[in-house]
Amino acid sequence: MEGFRIVVLIKQVPDIEKVRFDVETGRVDRSSAPAETNPFDLNALEAALQIKERCGGTVTVISMGPRQAESSLKDAIARGADRAILLTDPRLAGADTIATARALAAAIKKLGGFDLILCGEKTVDGDTGQVGPEVAELLGIPHAAYVCELREISRDRVVVVSDMGDKYLYELELPALLTVTRELNTPRLPTLKDLLRAKRAGIEVWTADDLSEHVPANMLGYQGSRTRVVKVVIPSAEHRKGIIYRGEDAVEKIAEILLSEVAAI
Amino acid sequence: MSGKGILVYAETRESEIHPISFELLGKAREIAEKLGLEVWSVILGSGISDKASQLIHYGADRVYAYDDERLRDLNVVAYKSVLVDFVKETKPEIFLIGATPWGRSLAPRIAAALDTGLTADCIDLQVSEDGKLIQIRPAFTGNILAHIETTSKPIMTTIRYRVMKMPEPDPSRRGEVIVRRPERVEADGVKFLGKVSERGVNLADAEIIVAGGKGLKKKEDLRILEELAGLLGGVVGVSRPLVEEGWISKDHQVGFSGNTVKPRIYIACGISGSPQHLAGMRDSGIIIAVNTDPSAPIFRHADYGVVADLYEFIPRLISFLKEVKGHGKGVVKGA
Ligand SMILES: Cc1cc2nc3c(=O)[nH]c(=O)nc-3n(C[C@H](O)[C@H](O)[C@H](O)COP(=O)(O)OP(=O)(O)OC[C@H]3O[C@@H](n4cnc5c(N)ncnc54)[C@H](O)[C@@H]3O)c2cc1C
Ligand SMILES: Nc1ncnc2c1ncn2[C@@H]1O[C@H](COP(=O)(O)O)[C@@H](O)[C@H]1O
Numbered sequence: 042m043e044g045f046r047i048v049v050l051i052k053q054v055p056d057i058e059k060v061r062f063d064v065e066t067g068r069v070d071r072s073s074a075p076a077e078t079n080p081f082d083l084n085a086l087e088a089a090l091q092i093k094e095r096c097g098g099t100v101t102v103i104s105m106g107p108r109q110a111e112s113s114l115k116d117a118i119a120r121g122a123d124r125a126i127l128l129t130d131p132r133l134a135g136a137d138t139i140a141t142a143r144a145l146a147a148a149i150k151k152l153g154g155f156d157l158i159l160c161g162e163k164t165v166d167g168d169t170g171q172v173g174p175e176v177a178e179l180l181g182i183p184h185a186a187y188v189c190e191l192r193e194i195s196r197d198r199v200v201v202v203s204d205m206g207d208k209y210l211y212e213l214e215l216p217a218l219l220t221v222t223r224e225l226n227t228p229r230l231p232t233l234k235d236l237l238r239a240k241r242a243g244i245e246v247w248t249a250d251d252l253s254e255h256v257p258a259n260m261l262g263y264q265g266s267r268t269r270v271v272k273v274v275i276p277s278a279e280h281r282k283g284i285i286y287r288g289e290d291a292v293e294k295i296a297e298i299l300l301s302e303v304a305a306i
Numbered sequence: 307m308s309g310k311g312i313l314v315y316a317e318t319r320e321s322e323i324h325p326i327s328f329e330l331l332g333k334a335r336e337i338a339e340k341l342g343l344e345v346w347s348v349i350l351g352s353g354i355s356d357k358a359s360q361l362i363h364y365g366a367d368r369v370y371a372y373d374d375e376r377l378r379d380l381n382v383v384a385y386k387s388v389l390v391d392f393v394k395e396t397k398p399e400i401f402l403i404g405a406t407p408w409g410r411s412l413a414p415r416i417a418a419a420l421d422t423g424l425t426a427d428c429i430d431l432q433v434s435e436d437g438k439l440i441q442i443r444p445a446f447t448g449n450i451l452a453h454i455e456t457t458s459k460p461i462m463t464t465i466r467y468r469v470m471k472m473p474e475p476d477p478s479r480r481g482e483v484i485v486r487r488p489e490r491v492e493a494d495g496v497k498f499l500g501k502v503s504e505r506g507v508n509l510a511d512a513e514i515i516v517a518g519g520k521g522l523k524k525k526e527d528l529r530i531l532e533e534l535a536g537l538l539g540g541v542v543g544v545s546r547p548l549v550e551e552g553w554i555s556k557d558h559q560v561g562f563s564g565n566t567v568k569p570r571i572y573i574a575c576g577i578s579g580s581p582q583h584l585a586g587m588r589d590s591g592i593i594i595a596v597n598t599d600p601s602a603p604i605f606r607h608a609d610y611g612v613v614a615d616l617y618e619f620i621p622r623l624i625s626f627l628k629e630v631k632g633h634g635k636g637v638v639k640g641a
Contacts, residue, residue: 057581058448066461069446081563104397114393138426162563168445169426171414174382178418183383183495186411189556200499205407206510207319207558208502214495223563224556267423271440272453281593281611285600291612294624295594298610300630302571302592303514 044098046157047089048149050176051117052103052168053110067222067273069166078113081161083228085221089159090121090229092194099123101152105144106131111244119239120230126152130248138167142175143265147255148247149180156219157199162187173220184218185211189225226270280287309344311368312337313460315389316349316361317409319380323349323357324470326404329367330465332401332429334471344368352378356377360558362481364473366447368417369483370396376491378506382410386415387492393420398460399636400439402539406463411466423456425463427435429589447562448585464599465511468568493609505557507541509565514540517560518548521576521616523595531575537627543567543587545577547557553555561586575616579604596620 053076060074089100102117103186104110105128116126128144136144147153158180170186190202192210203209204222209300213219231239249258259265286294312334314478317324327347331439333346347366348360349571351373372388393416400561401416403409405427417424431441431450441454441463456462509515518528535542542561544553558566562582572590577583579595579602587593588607595608596616605611612619 054546057449060446060449062446062449067450069450137423138414139423142414165447165562166445168447168562169414170410171417171426174411174414175418178386178415184411184415185382185496187407202405202502203411204556205380205411206505206508208505210502212497212499217495228422251362267421267456267458268425269455269457270452271455274443274451274453275449276451276588281607283606283611284604284609285611285613287600287613289622291614292567292617292626295623296626297608298592298594298631299538299571299627 044306045092045156046154047092047100047105048081048099048152048155049086049089049100049102049117049122050088050145050158050160050172051113052079052164053077053104053106053113054079057165064275067275069155069273076112078111078116078166079161081163081221083161084120084225085161086117086167086290087226087228088191088219088221089157090280091226092157092297093121096194098156101126103128103145103148105129105136106143115239115242116231116246118242119140119235120229124245125242126245126247128247128252132249133262134200135266136261137266137268138169138171139175139267140178140261140276141264142172142179144252144257146176147178147252149176149248150255156215158216160218162220162222170220173218177218180216180218182216183213183216184220185213187222188219189222191216191225192220212254233274248294310342310346311346311396311398312341312400313393313402314345314366315401315403315409315628317348317404317406318349318351318354318357321354321357323360324404324406325408326406326465326467327360327361328388328475329365329468329470329472330402330404331361333465333470335365335473337400337431337433337439339439341399346359346370346396346398348372348389349474350377350388355483356539358485360475361623362483363475363477363479365479368497369481371483371485372488373485374487374491379487381416381493381496381498382411383496384491384493385412386419387490388488389416389421391488393460393488401460401462403462403464405466409464417462419534420460422458422460422462425454425456428465429465429469431463431465444585448588449580460561466566503520506555507557508559508566509541509558512541512567512569514538514571515543515560515567515569516540516573516575517545517577518575519545519577520547522548523553527617528554530624534573534620534624537624538571540571542571544582545583556582574604574608575620577604578602581605591609
């Protein structure tokens with residue numbers, strides 16, 4: 042049997058624990074934090090690598106972002122991906138989810154055939170979870186979101202559990218797209234040797250021109266976006282009372298609050 | 307089609323309307339008054355036509371009910387195809403969908419098919435002075451709030467559960483119900499095979515949550531929190547590490563990769579207050595935190611902080627509440 046052709050979409054994001062926000066301007070200072078691969082996308086990559094190991098095939102990772110995102114692609118190669126493509130171009134910058142999805146869908150079309158596309162459930166910065174289903178729609182293929190279990194995969198179909206609060210079982214015809222949760226697996230760590238090998242790996246770099254056969258440049262980036270951020274505010278925690286109890290009277294105080302509130306429900 | 311409209315997707319689960327749909331109708335009415343729109347609602351499913359009048363009571367002027375056996379199960383491609391055709395025909399100005407897992411899977415497919423903007427997981431909608439819809443949503447794991455405008459039509463947005471006020475239903479409200487059968491149901495490539503498991507606990511609807519984190523030393527100690535939750539008529543939530551340890555199922559997890567909750571009271575015990583945890587509970591009514599470390603970030607987000615060992619504090623709180631209850635002072639429900 043010929044193996045599966047798997048595509049994994051990964052995004053480089055700032056480490057959310059470290060990134061700083063300017064309360065005055067509402068600006069996100071991306072340079073304040075090291076960049077890493079979106080954690081959820083590592084679960085998507087792990088799922089792809091497991092399928093490849095079990096059934097044979099190739100794993101291609103695609104990322105749209107600035108030049109620095111190469112490091113996330115190299116990390117994916119170190120973990121076992123076969124091929125990595127970076128979509129980078131000033132004309133791709135400032136994209137909302139639909140413009141992002143158009144670029145990614147065009148890149149997948151350019152690759153030619155594929156069987157399975159894997160995405161993270163969402164990104165820790167954009168935090169929409171929209172890009173995956175949008176890519177599926179643009180490619181005209183079925184998708185399942187919040188996949189927490191991969192039950193079966195065969196030449197032409199995949200059976201998955203989708204976590205919608207209640208859990209549902211779906212069978213999708215391939216090619217299909219899945220967005221995966223953190224429950225699906227535990228991502229492997231690359232070995233030092235693999236990291237060194239990946240350092241030298243070639244990353245293919247594509248610009249808007251490379252995608253022009255499938256999508257016009259004016260449908261990409263800021264120009265192709267259908268939403269605009271008009272303002273960003275940092276929510277303050279100041280509206281909380283912030284009363285601290287340390288001593289003996291804490292039990293009584295908290296009980297008092299609970300009793301008056303619970304009685305009201 | 308007469309006037310212009312704001313459309314609300316009424317989400318159904320096994321023929322029942324999800325309450326988010328009523329919340330959206332409440333918000334839609336408010337925006338409709340400001341922008342001079344009608345409120346429309348669309349509901350899909352099998353045997354759901356008789357539910358349509360509820361949507362009128364909650365604020366819809368007109369309800370389209372697509373009642374068809376082929377729409378019985380939640381099939382994202384089938385639902386998408388019917389809704390895309392519907393939106394192309396009726397051309398709403400604004401289209402609101404609940405940011406439930408189902409809504410967040412369905413909405414982006416529709417937006418991509420219609421080539422329109424979609425704003426995810428909003429917590430507020432406002433109308434600006436010049437009559438534009440401003441959509442407000444958390445991003446960067448809840449660290450920022452972005453104000454977003456859409457430049458295409460319809461303006462599509464998914465809205466978080468329990469952030470909009472639930473309107474009072476008015477059974478005397480009149481409106482039109484139009485029952486339809488879809489011309490086309492494209493269900494290509496997706497087969498619904500059934501429900502694997504029910505959600506064990508419903509955190510999203512909980513009014514009181516007693517949550518535990520890594521301050522707990524072993525699985526069995528969750529009982530202490532269960533006892534307090536039981537006494538208060540609440541449920542137990544946890545931070546992510548406890549789920550990773552396998553101590554409790556994922557439906558109890560609060561946070562960025564778990565549930566977003568908005569109880570009246572959230573009691574965080576032995577939880578440090580990571581950005582990922584805060585992202586799921588920062589909008590709770592009253593936040594109480596119990597932690598041994600006075601510098602724990604959770605205290606900056608709490609109304610009442612108790613610097614104490616949860617193993618001492620919570621059992622004492624439980625006995626105190628029981629004693630009060632025994633004396634009939636105050637009401638403690640659910641014990
Ligand atoms: C992509 C991603 C998604 C994530 N999603 C989530 C999510 O959805 N939800 C979530 O919760 N986390 C999530 N996390 C994990 C998150 O980053 C934190 O690791 C986690 O929230 C920490 O849990 P904690 O507060 O229980 O543990 P810790 O940070 O270890 O805090 C334990 C606290 O307990 C206190 N303590 C210790 N002993 C006692 C005692 N006897 N009495 C009282 N207090 C005591 C300590 O002082 C400390 O503050 C996510 C992480 C990533 C990268
Ligand atoms: N710029 C990007 N490059 C590659 N993949 C992306 C990009 N943005 C989003 N994705 C994929 O889409 C998923 C959902 O992202 P989001 O809609 O931003 O929450 C991510 O987990 C990735 O798999």
